[in-house]
Amino acid sequence: MESKFKFEKLKIWNKAMDLSDDIDRLTESFPKKELYNLSSQIRRASDSIALNISEGSIGQSNPEQRKFLGYAIRSLAEVVTCLHKAKRRNYIVEKEFDNFYEESFHLMNMMISFRNKL
Template identity: 65%
Template sequence: MSFKFEKLIIWQKSMEFGEIIFNLSQYFPKDEAFNLTSQIRRASDSIALNISEGCILQSKLEFKKFLGYSIRSLAETVTCLYKAKNRKYITEEKFSEIYNESYSLMNQIIAFRNQIKE
């Protein structure tokens, strides 16, 4: 027995992505704990949270709306990554690696959303 969203590849990948961001942000300076660290963690966690929330007992139109929220949370996460790179909390290489993962995840969520017929 499992929830419907647990079978979705985009949910699984967004869960993994959230853990990558959590582990990355552990190395941000302590004075960022209530700012950038908190923000990037909440934004990245929100990707999977919105997928699961939209998947359960929602119309197809509502589900598509929640997938849009996930995409927005992903964009927020990427903006936080830019902040971390600009503040020298992460290297250019690490930024590029996670940026590419972000872009791939975004395209997968968009493709999934486009397949949902109302």
């Protein structure tokens, strides 16, 4: 399928989509008691990253795009905090945490770099 929206070509959007899918799979193993708490929170925050990248890219001025990238960056910070909570509660092992942490750090740097170039 050919990409028709410009955000579909952005590496940061594609990486955010991948992260969101990975987080969704990760939360399947969380305890049932977290279904409406941590599981829901981290899934919504991870979804929000790609949603804000795409929303900011459609017909917006650079200041508007920068604003929505800021929202995406904040959502990613929320994801990282949720990952810390999951590790502290022993829902994920150190290696899982480290992998998600590195992936998040890389995406954060990419988004900040992209925002700085606007």
